[in-house]
Every structure is written in C-alpha cells, then in structure tokens.
Amino acid sequence: ALVSVICPPPQNYPLYIRSVPTENELKFHYTVHTSLDVVDEKISAMGKALVDQRELYLGLLYPTEDYKVYGYVTNSKVKFVMVVDSSNTALRDNEIRSMFRKLHNSYTDIMCNPFYNPGDCIHSRAFDNMVNSMMMQVC
Amino acid sequence: AAATAGAGGLLLPLSESEQQRYSELFSRCCPPPEAAAGASSVGELFRASQLPPDTLHQITEVCGAKRVGYFGPAQFYIALKLIAAAQSGFPVRIESIKNELPLPRFMALKNDSEVRYGTPAELHGVKFQVPHATLEKNSYKRTDEGDKQEPKSPPMSPICSPPASPSTYQRIPLSYGYGKSRSGLEQQHGAPYEVRHSTHQQDAPSSGNYGAKPAHCSTLNRSLSAEREQQDSSAHYSDDPWRITEEQRDYYINQFRSLQPDLNSFISGSMAKNFFTKSKLPIPELSHIWELSDVDCDGALTLPEFCAAFHLVVARKNGYQLPETLPETLLPEYLQAASLKPMRDCALFDSYSESLPGGQQTRDFSRTEKATAEEVPDNSALLQDAKKDDKQALKGSTALKTIPKEFQHLTVKTAAQESNALKARPRSRSYSSTSIEDAMKKGEEPPTPPPRPQKSHSRASSLDLNRVFQQNTQAVRSGWLPPPPPALPPRPPVSQTEQVSEVELHPQMNRPPSQAEENSSAKKEVVLAQPPSKPARRKLRTEAQGLETPELSPTINVTSSLPAVKPHLPVQKQSSKQKRAIQTAIRKNKEANAVLARLNSELQQQLKEVHKERIALETQLEQLRPVTVL
Numbered sequence: 166a167l168v169s170v171i172c173p174p175p176q177n178y179p180l181y182i183r184s185v186p187t188e189n190e191l192k193f194h195y196t197v198h199t200s201l202d203v204v205d206e207k208i209s210a211m212g213k214a215l216v217d218q219r220e221l222y223l224g225l226l227y228p229t230e231d232y233k234v235y236g237y238v239t240n241s242k243v244k245f246v247m248v249v250d251s252s253n254t255a256l257r258d259n260e261i262r263s264m265f266r267k268l269h270n271s272y273t274d275i276m277c278n279p280f281y282n283p284g285d286c287i288h289s290r291a292f293d294n295m296v297n298s299m300m301m302q303v304c
Numbered sequence: 305a306a307a308t309a310g311a312g313g314l315l316l317p318l319s320e321s322e323q324q325r326y327s328e329l330f331s332r333c334c335p336p337p338e339a340a341a342g343a344s345s346v347g348e349l350f351r352a353s354q355l356p357p358d359t360l361h362q363i364t365e366v367c368g369a370k371r372v373g374y375f376g377p378a379q380f381y382i383a384l385k386l387i388a389a390a391q392s393g394f395p396v397r398i399e400s401i402k403n404e405l406p407l408p409r410f411m412a413l414k415n416d417s418e419v420r421y422g423t424p425a426e427l428h429g430v431k432f433q434v435p436h437a438t439l440e441k442n443s444y445k446r447t448d449e450g451d452k453q454e455p456k457s458p459p460m461s462p463i464c465s466p467p468a469s470p471s472t473y474q475r476i477p478l479s480y481g482y483g484k485s486r487s488g489l490e491q492q493h494g495a496p497y498e499v500r501h502s503t504h505q506q507d508a509p510s511s512g513n514y515g516a517k518p519a520h521c522s523t524l525n526r527s528l529s530a531e532r533e534q535q536d537s538s539a540h541y542s543d544d545p546w547r548i549t550e551e552q553r554d555y556y557i558n559q560f561r562s563l564q565p566d567l568n569s570f571i572s573g574s575m576a577k578n579f580f581t582k583s584k585l586p587i588p589e590l591s592h593i594w595e596l597s598d599v600d601c602d603g604a605l606t607l608p609e610f611c612a613a614f615h616l617v618v619a620r621k622n623g624y625q626l627p628e629t630l631p632e633t634l635l636p637e638y639l640q641a642a643s644l645k646p647m648r649d650c651a652l653f654d655s656y657s658e659s660l661p662g663g664q665q666t667r668d669f670s671r672t673e674k675a676t677a678e679e680v681p682d683n684s685a686l687l688q689d690a691k692k693d694d695k696q697a698l699k700g701s702t703a704l705k706t707i708p709k710e711f712q713h714l715t716v717k718t719a720a721q722e723s724n725a726l727k728a729r730p731r732s733r734s735y736s737s738t739s740i741e742d743a744m745k746k747g748e749e750p751p752t753p754p755p756r757p758q759k760s761h762s763r764a765s766s767l768d769l770n771r772v773f774q775q776n777t778q779a780v781r782s783g784w785l786p787p788p789p790p791a792l793p794p795r796p797p798v799s800q801t802e803q804v805s806e807v808e809l810h811p812q813m814n815r816p817p818s819q820a821e822e823n824s825s826a827k828k829e830v831v832l833a834q835p836p837s838k839p840a841r842r843k844l845r846t847e848a849q850g851l852e853t854p855e856l857s858p859t860i861n862v863t864s865s866l867p868a869v870k871p872h873l874p875v876q877k878q879s880s881k882q883k884r885a886i887q888t889a890i891r892k893n894k895e896a897n898a899v900l901a902r903l904n905s906e907l908q909q910q911l912k913e914v915h916k917e918r919i920a921l922e923t924q925l926e927q928l929r930p931v932t933v934l
Contacts (some may be wrong), residue, residue, distance in 0.1 A: 278595060290592055
C-alpha cells in the first residue's frame with residue numbers, strides 16, 4: 166500500500182492524495198494528517214539547513230499494522246508525505262528518494278501550468294499517470 | 305440523377321454537372337493516383353475564386369481540411385460548394401451549401417453555366433447533420449452492428465464529432481482508402497456516393513462512418529489496398545488530425561506574432577492563459593492542453609509549442625477528444641523541423657544571393673555553433689543523438705545546393721536542442737543543493753574559460769577582439785552576455801576563422817556608437833550578473849551561451865558545412881552584414897534579458913525565503929536572550 170500526499174504551505178491541507186490500493190483510505194488520510202504534524206516539527210527543529218532533500222521518518226509505526234511514513238519538504242515548504250507498507254521491505258531508501266524527486270518534478274511541472282491556480286486540488290492527468298505508475302512499481 | 309458526396313456524414317447533394325465539375329477540378333489539383341489535393345494547387349484554385357483570404361480560411365476550416373490536415377475529395381468538394389456559396393453571397397457555413405447554388409467561379413478557369421441541382425429533399429437519404437453532435441458511445445456501437453452503408457471518404461467533417469480515442473484513428477486509413485479510390489474508380493463508387501442512412505441519422509454520423517468502415521473493409525479491401533499503400537507513401541497527407549497543415553501553421557504563427565513579435569522567443573504563461581481562455585474551453589481542458597503542449601515544462605510556449613497548443617484547442621473545439629499524450633506530429637522537435645524549414649528558406653536564399661565568401665564566413669559561424677552545441681551540457685539522449693546527426697551531416701554534405709536543407713535541419717536541431725537544454729536546465733535549479741552543485745559543475749566544465757590560447761588569431765589585425773577578451777576574462781566567468789555585436793561569444797570551440805571573421809566584421813562596422821553601446825551594455829550586464837550568487841552566475845553563462853547558439857543559427861542564414869574551414873578573408877558586404885549583426889545582437893540581448901528576468905525572479909524568491917529564515921532566527925534569538933542576560 167502506498168499513499169502519497171502533497172501539502173503546500175501555509176494551509177497545509179493536502180492538494181492531492183492518492184493511495185493504492187484504495188481500501189482503507191480513511192485510515193491513510195488519518196495517518197497522513199498526523200504525520201504532517203510531525204513533519205512540521207522536524208522542519209522547525211531543523212534550523213539552518215532548511216533545504217533538506219528528504220527525511221526518513223520511521224517513527225510512526227502502528228501497533229496493528231506496520232507503516233513507514235516518509236516525508237519530504239521542498240524549499241518552499243511544500244510537504245510530500247508517503248505512507249508505505251512495512252511489509253514492503255524491498256523498498257530502499259534510494260527508491261524513496263527517487264520517488265520523492267519524481268513527485269517534486271511533476272509538482273513543479275504542474276506549477277508551471279498557467280491554468281493551475283495554486284491552492285487548487287491537483288487534477289492533472291499527467292500527474293496522475295506519473296503517480297499511478299510509481300505506485301504500480303512499488304506494489 | 306442526383307449523387308451525393310458523403311463526407312463523414314455530411315451528405316451533400318451534388319448534381320451531375322457539379323459532380324463533373326468538381327471531379328475535374330479535383331483531378332486538376334490532385335493528379336491521380338494521389339488521394340488528396342496538393343495544397344498549393346488548391347490554394348491557387350481558391351485564390352482564383354477571388355474571394356477574400358479570410359473567407360478562404362473560413363472555408364478551409366469549415367470544410368474540414370484544416371482539421372484533417374489535407375484536402376481529400378470530400379473536403380475539396382465541400383470547399384468548392386462553400387466557395388460557390390460565398391460567391392453567391394451566402395455566409396460560409398455548412399447550412400449554406402444545402403441549398404441550390406451555382407457552380408463556384410474561378411477566374412482563369414472556364415466558367416460553367418449555372419446549374420441547379422436537387423434540393424436535399426429530392427435525394428434519397430440525404431439528411432443534414434446539425435453541427436456538433438456529441439459522440440455517444442452507444443450510438444457508435446449501434447452503427448457498428450447495423451449500418452451497412454458505406455460512408456464516404458475521410459469520415460471527418462467539421463460537423464460531426466470524431467472518435468473518442470486515438471485508437472480509433474487506426475480505422476481512418478481504411479476509410480481514407482475508400483476515399484482515395486474514388487477519384488480513380490468513380491464508376492465503381494457510384495453506389496457509395498449515395499449514402500443512405502437509416503439508423504445513425506440523429507447521432508453522430510461520423511460514428512456511423514466508423515461503424516461502417518469495418519463492415520466494408522472486407523469488400524473493398526482488395527481494391528483499396530493499392531491505394532492505401534500509396535497513401536502510406538504520401539506521408540504528407542495522412543489522416544492524422546493532429547497534423548498541422550501549412551495554412552494552419554501560418555495562422556498559428558500569425559497569432560503567435562500578435563502575442564509575441566519575436567518568433568524565436570516565447571509566450572509567457574499568463575499571456576498564453578489569457579489568449580487561450582478566449583477560446584472558451586473549460587479551464588481543466590485548457591490545463592490539460594497546456595500540459596500536453598508545454599513539453600519542456602517551463603511555463604512558457606515557444607512557437608512550436610504554441611502551434612501544438614493552438615492545434616489542440618482547435619481540435620477540441622471541433623469536437624475531438626484530447627489525447628492523453630502529445631501526438632508525434634505535434635511535438636516541438638517535429639514542428640520545428642517542419643516549420644522552420646520554410647521560414648529559413650527565404651533567409652537562406654537571401655544569403656545565397658550574396659557573395660560566396662560571405663557564405664564561407666557564416667559557414668564558419670555555423671560550424672562553431674555546432675561545435676558549441678556539443679559543448680553545452682545536456683543530459684538528454686535526444687541532444688546527443690542530434691549531435692551525432694549533426695556531425696554526420698557535416699561530413700556528408702558537399703554540394704552547396706543540398707547544404708541549405710542540411711543546415712536548416714542541423715540548425716533547427718541545434719536550436720531545438722539549445723532551447724530544450726536551456727529550459728531543462730532552470731528546473732534542475734530548484735531542487736536540493738546537491739543537484740544545484742551538479743548543475744553548476746556541468747555548467748562549468750564544457751564552457752571552458754573563454755580566454756583561450758586562440759585569442760591571438762591569425763589575422764589578428766584587429767586588436768579589439770584581443771583586448772576585449774583579455775578585459776573580459778573575469779567578466780566572462782561571471783556571465784558574459786552579448787559580447788560586441790558581430791563578435792561571437794568566446795566559447796570553447798571558437799575557431800580561428802571565426803575570430804577572423806569577427807575581427808573583420810568589427811572594423812567594417814560603420815556604427816561605432818552602437819558597438820560602443822553594446823559593449824557597454826554587455827559590460828553592464830556582466831556587472832549586474834556578478835552580484836548574484838555564484839551558482840546563478842555560472843548557470844547564467846551557460847544559459848547565455850546556450851541562448852546564443854540558437855540565436856546564431858536563426859540569424860546566420862547561411863548554410864554550408866563544408867568540411868574545410870577556410871581561413872581566408874571574405875569579402876565584406878558591409879551594410880547588410882552590419883544590419884544582420886545588429887539584429888543578432890538585439891535579439892541576443894532580448895533573450896539575455898528574458899533569461900535575466902527569470903533569474904531575477906527566482907533569486908527574489910530565494911531572497912524572500914532567506915529573509916523569512918532570518919526573521920525566524922532572530923525571533924528565536926530574542927526569545928533566548930533574556931534568559932542569558934540574567
């Protein structure tokens with residue numbers, strides 16, 4: 166299972182949530198929201214090195230099911246969150262990083278689209294395709 | 305006896321004389337065995353009708369030729385009828401041609417007497433479809449099963465909605481095959497001319513056409529297979545609705561010009577947004593169109609990207625569904641190669657009319673450009689492939705006549721590469737510091753320091769260049785922007801000949817003031833470029849260099865990639881060279897400005913963020929301070 170979320174500042178509400186498979190989505194949503202808080206914490210604690218490629222966040226493990234939640238923050242404080250099954254041990258750090266980078270790339274592409282108003286939910290087909298393909302790869 | 309020319313559901317009544325006339329005109333414009341009329345002959349014919357050009361444009365649009373990209377028999381016939389309508393004073397609409405109309409009149413063609421032909425009611429099964437029914441999938445299926453009628457040639461008409469997915473385009477060759485055979489085998493297709501429709505009337509007739517296609521595929525396969533092969537070979541007139549015709553391209557280029565006079569520059573996102581919003585398409589669709597057409601994702605549209613976007617808008621307005629990915633014929637590289645060719649042609653011949661030595665000189669320019677193109681950092685395989693092509697083409701071409709095309713191709717590719725590389729580069733900037741460093745390093749290595757040993761050129765009578773180079777060693781490092789006009793930027797593969805020619809241009813310039821201005825402006829820009837942080841500077845330089853290569857290629861109109869670089873003194877044609885050089889410089893400056901502006905905005909952004917950080921830190925400090933004081 167893989168969930169990805171994008172939340173830009175300052176509101177920090179998710180512009181885009183996609184999960185595969187689609188059951189338990191509510192739980193993922195919840196997970197994501199709580200992890201956003203943790204991400205915020207991390208950012209503020211970071212101080213000078215505000216530009217961090219990624220952060221590996223392993224702390225949020227549920228007792229019943231294992232999840233790894235990864236976070237990623239850009240220069241402009243846009244947060245990307247990914248929730249992955251812990252059972253998916255094949256996923257390595259580098260892969261997570263590359264996935265975040267892809268997400269980031271696609272996100273900037275969307276931003277370049279003059280028809281996109283920042284703050285809107287993201288409906289881009291290209292973006293969806295990219296995310297889907299990424300998730301298919303993982304699951 | 306009335307015959308109908310079905311064109312994707314538009315069932316036109318044609319009287320015998322009309323049919324005769326039209327087919328005669330069609331064969332005149334389109335020598336068999338081709339299937340579609342040559343655009344130029346069609347254009348001539350239309351102009352002979354003495355209608356104003358925008359009427360003719362309208363006619364081409366309405367008849368569907370613009371959309372399908374060629375003049376098939378159906379489009380041609382409709383167009384002829386529309387011309388007749390226009391000449392009779394009717395508006396250019398499909399409705400107009402329902403009525404009785406005289407034959408279209410063409411000057412310099414024999415004028416036929418007017419003939420009335422049957423109203424639609426007379427003909428059997430002729431019905432007229434109201435423009436733009438939406439395609440319903442169920443109707444599609446129904447016609448698949450039930451419809452036995454053979455549709456007319458290319459099933460696309462301006463009125464009817466086309467298939468929903470690109471996959472159905474596969475079917476098109478079949479129907480096109482039908483249409484092709486028509487010109488040749490008219491007797492055989494007497495029956496097909498009469499299209500009776502039963503079930504698919506109300507719904508999208510085009511779907512009926514598509515439905516009927518597979519039904520008739522088998523029957524006409526044999527006869528059509530030959531034509532289809534011909535069709536495949538005539539790649540120019542394919543059924544691809546995503547192919548842009550010359551007229552369409554011209555129209556798009558004019559629109560581009562209205563937004564942005566410099567055809568080599570881009571339209572910003574907001575301008576494009578305003579422009580395309582006028583088309584009244586819903587925003588999500590426009591958003592998707594943008595996504596498709598802005599290939600390098602830089603928030604701006606170059607000319608080919610703009611043409612692609614416009615074409616998609618036109619297609620969408622005509623009822624086509626937007627594809628998921630950009631069709632091949634709308635790719636910027638494809639469009640650039642196709643479009644820039646004709647544009648370059650005139651410039652090319654102009655330059656050819658000048659003396660050959662001038663050509664040689666610019667030849668040198670072009671060689672250095674290509675060499676610099678190699679130097680410019682690039683990550684994509686496309687660039688590298690193109691480079692290889694460049695090299696091969698360089699070696700291969702000998703005849704002067706063939707050189708123009710090669711050069712165009714090369715310079716187009718170079719330009720495309722450069723612009724792509726250019727645009728790809730700013731993106732890498734926004735990511736983590738590591739990637740910035742990478743980009744920096746890449747930016748650094750290929751453009752090795754300009755003060756190269758070659759500074760002293762063979763004919764170095766003109767000290768300017770030497771002095772200039774020395775002065776600006778530092779400046780070059782820090783983002784040297786347009787150097788003195790005729791002098792090419794001191795980039796690595798600067799050959800001696802190039803410098804020679806620069807040198808020669810230099811003294812020949814009769815406009816010292818402008819030179820001085822440009823010198824000073826260049827220096828100013830250099831100075832300006834220095835304050836920004838180092839990475840930005842380096843980036844700027846590579847961008848500037850990258851900019852200048854595409855700049856050079858369009859402006860330097862000469863071709864030739866003769867293998868030998870001849871360092872002899874070319875004879876100067878002063879004024880035109882000067883003008884060109886000045887224009888070059890102006891354009892370079894403009895592009896540099898654009899780049900700088902963008903750089904500026906990005907830096908501003910960074911600055912803002914840094915400010916925020918600072919404020920945050922300061923507040924933290926404030927909070928901590930009282931504690932320590934105690």
